[in-house]
Amino acid sequence: LEIKPDHYEGLVFSGVIHHEHGDDRRAEKFLKQAVAxxxxxxxxxxxxxxxxxxxxxxxxxxxxxERAVAADALPQALFLLGRCYYxxxxxxxxxxxxxxxxxxxxxxxxxHLITCSDWPIWTGAGTARRWRVFAPxxxxxRRR
Numbered sequence: 001l002e003i004k005p006d007h008y009e010g011l012v013f014s015g016v017i018h019h020e021h022g023d024d025r026r027a028e029k030f031l032k033q034a035v036a037x038x039x040x041x042x043x044x045x046x047x048x049x050x051x052x053x054x055x056x057x058x059x060x061x062x063x064x065x066e067r068a069v070a071a072d073a074l075p076q077a078l079f080l081l082g083r084c085y086y087x088x089x090x091x092x093x094x095x096x097x098x099x100x101x102x103x104x105x106x107x108x109x110x111x112h113l114i115t116c117s118d119w120p121i122w123t124g125a126g127t128a129r130r131w132r133v134f135a136p137x138x139x140x141x142r143r144r
Contacts, residue, residue: 008037012044019051027051035064042071050080058084075101075108 015030028051034044049064065081068074082097101108 006037008034008041008044011037012047015044015051016047019047019054024051024055040067040071042068042074042077045071046074046077046080049077049084053080053084058088062088069097073100073104075105076110078104079108079110 011030011034015027015034017027018024018030019027028048031044031048031051034041035048038044045064046068049061049068052058052061052064061084062081065077065084068077069081078097078101082094082101085091085094085097101110
């Protein structure tokens with residue numbers, strides 16, 4: 001399959017397909033080309049951020065997810081950004097992103113799982129609080 005180097009959507013979708021098939025090196029190559037063509041666009045930045053998040057490269061993921069959110073603050077991007085911040089040990093940034101995802105789309109299913117999670121969130125006094133994870137429709141508590 002040959003992809004034209006200036007075909008933005010082809011590059012993004014090739015990157016996504018390679019990522020879905022476990023070839024993150026090639027996914028990164030295609031997505032970086034798409035970002036180079038349209039550095040301010042949502043889709044290539046979100047896709048590349050998701051690839052980096054999936055491979056544990058959280059600092060890189062945050063860089064591209066922040067760009068995606070700046071282009072279009074979709075709840076999926078805010079949710080993934082919040083998860084990255086949490087995994088980086090930045091709970092206040094995580095909470096901000098997750099709350100914004102809920103605010104923008106209360107029907108976004110993953111957002112309902114975060115209404116109260118069992119992630120430890122540290123208060124200013126250094127004490128840990130536990131959010132509760134609620135099942136999206138039933139309202140019952142679900143443990144992870």
